[in-house]
Amino acid sequence: MKQHELDNRLSTIEDKLIRIERRRAPSAAEGAGDRVYLLCEREQVFEICRFLFEDLALRFVISTGVDAEDCFEVLHHFANDESGCIATVRAFIRDRENPEIESITPLIPGAEWIEREMHDVLGIGFKNHPNLRRLILDDDWPEGVYPLRKEVQT
Amino acid sequence: MNWKLWSLKKSIWVFHVNTGACNNCDIEIVNLLTPKFDVERFGIKLVGSPRHADALLVTGGGTRQAAVRLREVYRQTAKPCVVFCMGACACGMGIFEKGYHMAGPIDKIVKEVDPNAIIAYVPGCPPKPETMISGVVKALSAL
Numbered sequence: 605m606k607q608h609e610l611d612n613r614l615s616t617i618e619d620k621l622i623r624i625e626r627r628r629a630p631s632a633a634e635g636a637g638d639r640v641y642l643l644c645e646r647e648q649v650f651e652i653c654r655f656l657f658e659d660l661a662l663r664f665v666i667s668t669g670v671d672a673e674d675c676f677e678v679l680h681h682f683a684n685d686e687s688g689c690i691a692t693v694r695a696f697i698r699d700r701e702n703p704e705i706e707s708i709t710p711l712i713p714g715a716e717w718i719e720r721e722m723h724d725v726l727g728i729g730f731k732n733h734p735n736l737r738r739l740i741l742d743d744d745w746p747e748g749v750y751p752l753r754k755e756v757q758t
Numbered sequence: 759m760n761w762k763l764w765s766l767k768k769s770i771w772v773f774h775v776n777t778g779a780c781n782n783c784d785i786e787i788v789n790l791l792t793p794k795f796d797v798e799r800f801g802i803k804l805v806g807s808p809r810h811a812d813a814l815l816v817t818g819g820g821t822r823q824a825a826v827r828l829r830e831v832y833r834q835t836a837k838p839c840v841v842f843c844m845g846a847c848a849c850g851m852g853i854f855e856k857g858y859h860m861a862g863p864i865d866k867i868v869k870e871v872d873p874n875a876i877i878a879y880v881p882g883c884p885p886k887p888e889t890m891i892s893g894v895v896k897a898l899s900a901l
């Protein structure tokens with residue numbers, strides 16, 4: 605899929621997004637290193653990921669969780685290997701007290717462990733996740749302490 | 759020399775314990791067994807159980823989850839035994855020092871079980887196989 609083709613397809617979900625940002629690695633070869641950020645609220649994340657994964661057949665790479673102080677961000681990264689373009693869905697979770705977002709594991713089984721990891725270290729809940737047990741923290745780590753949150757000092 | 763020490767130093771069998779290493783130290787340890795370094799010519803052999811071992815080769819800084827296991831492995835190792843801290847992580851937690859998940863360093867964890875444990879340190883990130891061999895030789899000659 606060529607770049608402009610991807611752009612055209614992305615415009616069909618524009619109403620679900622806050623906005624689209626583009627960045628490009630300065631030294632990258634033509635076409636490679638292109639990144640598209642799709643900024644959205646947490647309610648839209650499943651539908652956008654479904655579109656990228658099923659309709660555009662992008663490959664799911666990994667997810668990232670960020671504590672951005674005023675909110676949490678969950679970033680799902682998708683790649684189009686043909687063009688070298690990476691599309692990142694950047695979802696904002698505004699509720700810090702009870703952060704929750706829809707899980708994409710029912711759609712993409714490969715996301716199961718990274719969502720469990722984000723749940724462990726940031727305390728983000730994933731709705732509809734089939735198996736949200738502790739993954740990487742040690743067995744006697746206290747419940748309710750999330751080590752990668754900004755307010756936690758080690 | 760007391761006969762226990764004499765037999766300990768004769769041909770040491772080692773058990774490898776990873777307590778949260780990045781795997782690089784472990785690769786260097788495996789490297790020791792390849793034909794290029796071939797530590798078996800010195801009688802150093804990797805064994806599958808701490809009960810058969812004279813020495814523990816510990817890599818990694820000692821995570822909270824691994825600390826419990828390391829103490830158990832140390833308890834089960836036939837005494838006297840030597841604990842080798844392989845790499846910067848094992849010697850002093852290295853780059854993971856401030857991590858929320860750390861319980862190390864290794865000497866502290868082992869000394870909780872046995873305050874008189876014999877501990878040798880081989881620094882490096884990772885130490886070269888040559889350094890590891892020389893560390894073992896130095897530790898054994900100091901006993």
Ligand code: SF4
Binds near residue numbers: 778781844848853
């Ligand atoms: S000392 Fe270096 S190479 Fe060895 S486990 Fe630690 S970080 Fe990895």
